[in-house]
Amino acid sequence: MLISSVKVGEHFYLTLGVFKLHAQVFIVSFFVIFILIVFSLLGTNKMSQTPRGLQNFLEYILEFIQDITKSQIGEHYYRDWVPFIGTLFLFIFVSNWSGALIPWKIIILPEGELSAPTNDINTTAALALLTSLAYFYAGISKRGIRYFSRYIKPTPILLPINILEDFTKPLSLSFRLFGNILADELVVSVLTLLVPLIVPLPVMMLGLFASSIQALIFATLAAAYIGEAIEEH
Amino acid sequence: MLYINSSTLLAEGGLFDFDATLPFVALEFLLLIIVLNLIYYQPITQVIDSREDYIRENLNKASIYLDEANELTKNYELELIAARKEAIRMVTTSQNEAQEFVNTQIYQAQKEAQELIHSSMIQFEQEKNKAIYSLEKQVEQISEQIKNKLISTYIKK
Numbered sequence: 001m002l003i004s005s006v007k008v009g010e011h012f013y014l015t016l017g018v019f020k021l022h023a024q025v026f027i028v029s030f031f032v033i034f035i036l037i038v039f040s041l042l043g044t045n046k047m048s049q050t051p052r053g054l055q056n057f058l059e060y061i062l063e064f065i066q067d068i069t070k071s072q073i074g075e076h077y078y079r080d081w082v083p084f085i086g087t088l089f090l091f092i093f094v095s096n097w098s099g100a101l102i103p104w105k106i107i108i109l110p111e112g113e114l115s116a117p118t119n120d121i122n123t124t125a126a127l128a129l130l131t132s133l134a135y136f137y138a139g140i141s142k143r144g145i146r147y148f149s150r151y152i153k154p155t156p157i158l159l160p161i162n163i164l165e166d167f168t169k170p171l172s173l174s175f176r177l178f179g180n181i182l183a184d185e186l187v188v189s190v191l192t193l194l195v196p197l198i199v200p201l202p203v204m205m206l207g208l209f210a211s212s213i214q215a216l217i218f219a220t221l222a223a224a225y226i227g228e229a230i231e232e233h
Numbered sequence: 234m235l236y237i238n239s240s241t242l243l244a245e246g247g248l249f250d251f252d253a254t255l256p257f258v259a260l261e262f263l264l265l266i267i268v269l270n271l272i273y274y275q276p277i278t279q280v281i282d283s284r285e286d287y288i289r290e291n292l293n294k295a296s297i298y299l300d301e302a303n304e305l306t307k308n309y310e311l312e313l314i315a316a317r318k319e320a321i322r323m324v325t326t327s328q329n330e331a332q333e334f335v336n337t338q339i340y341q342a343q344k345e346a347q348e349l350i351h352s353s354m355i356q357f358e359q360e361k362n363k364a365i366y367s368l369e370k371q372v373e374q375i376s377e378q379i380k381n382k383l384i385s386t387y388i389k390k
Contacts, residue, residue, distance in 0.1 A: 011250060016253070019252070019253035019257070020252045020253055020254075021252070021253055021254050021257060022250075022252070022254045025254055025258065026254075026257070026258075026261075029258065029261060033261070033265055033268075036265070036269060036273075037268060037269075037272065040269060040272045040273035041272055043273075043277075044272060044273065044276045044277065047276060047277075047280050049280075049283075049284055049287065051280070055277075055280075058273065058277055059277055059280070059281060062273070062274065062277045062278065062281070063281070079278075082274060082278075083266050083269065083270040083274050084266060086269070086273075086274060087262070087265055087266045087269050087270075090269070091262065091265060117258070120254065121248070121249050121250075121251065122250075122251060122252065122254035122255040122258055123254070123255075123258045125251065125255055126254075126255045126256070126258040126259040126262065127258075127259075127262065129255075129259065130259055130262060130263070
């Protein structure tokens with residue numbers, strides 16, 4: 001029953017000096033980064049005016065990301081934010097799909113198990129906090145101290161709610177992604193535990209779809225927050 | 234089996250165990266942004282931009298060529314119209330000239346024929362007069378002879 005057992009919240013701890021790390025997150029995220037870098041290198045290896053093969057694929061993805069960024073941030077400033085939004089999308093997307101498609105259970109860890117890096121609250125919180133930093137940076141670099149005037153708009157009465165928003169944004173971002181991926185993996189695991197064959201397949205397909213949507217949502221929301229911070233009132 | 238240790242959710246081994254993983258993942262992610270920017274976004278963006286420039290340039294060139302072609306067509310059409318007018322004019326003048334030539338030729342031929350007829354009529358008249366004259370003479374001679382003969386026979390009797 002090893003293949004279908006479910007472990008929630010168990011981590012493979014790695015101690016690095018005074019730091020305690022969840023090693024399973026780093027193993028899989030390094031794998032994800034490796035895949036992204038290999039695809040990028042292969043696709044940009046022999047570039048030509050008329051794209052073909054992997055280059056075409058990479059261009060398609062980049063134009064997709066540029067479309068998201070452009071629609072949220074606007075024609076003028078979107079180019080600076082494409083790397084951030086694009087990396088968010090690609091990292092989350094490949095993480096989710098690698099968690100769903102690769103049978104990590106085959107590799108046995110002394111504690112915990114390998115799964116998508118987005119299955120760990122630390123990863124999603126890190127991404128969400130970076131998004132918060134990004135939109136603060138975007139707003140302040142664009143509008144200076146006037147950026148903080150948005151807290152008393154449209155009226156100063158909304159000041160507490162506006163301040164609260166800066167906390168709810170990263171919170172909702174991180175928990176949405178974490179909850180979706182964890183729930184999906186749990187549902188698949190529990191179903192596999194009950195009926196090992198065929199029955200979990202539709203749920204797995206749904207999981208693939210949902211996890212790609214989650215990557216899109218995270219990237220779109222991050223772009224929307226940055227666009228909101230840049231926008232002149 | 235499903236294990237969720239709810240009493241230690243935030244502690245080590247819990248579901249929401251925040252520790253040094255968070256900043257390290259953040260650092261890892263920032264590095265990934267830099268690396269992907271260097272090996273993916275920048276090169277591909279450059280290719281896409283240069284292709285857009287290339288297409289725009291060619292479109293501009295094509296529209297310039299199209300304008301030139303339209304201009305040339307207009308000029309050629311004007312020239313064609315002028316040439317057609319010229320041709321029509323030339324055809325009519327040459328037709329007129331030919332008509333005139335034919336007319337004069339016919340007139341001359343008629344004149345010549347008339348002259349010929351006239352001269353031959355005159356000649357004919359002269360011949361006729363001559364013939365009549367000579368005939369008169371002969372008639373006179375013969376009548377003289379007849380008279381002489383009649384007289385001689387009469388005398389002999």
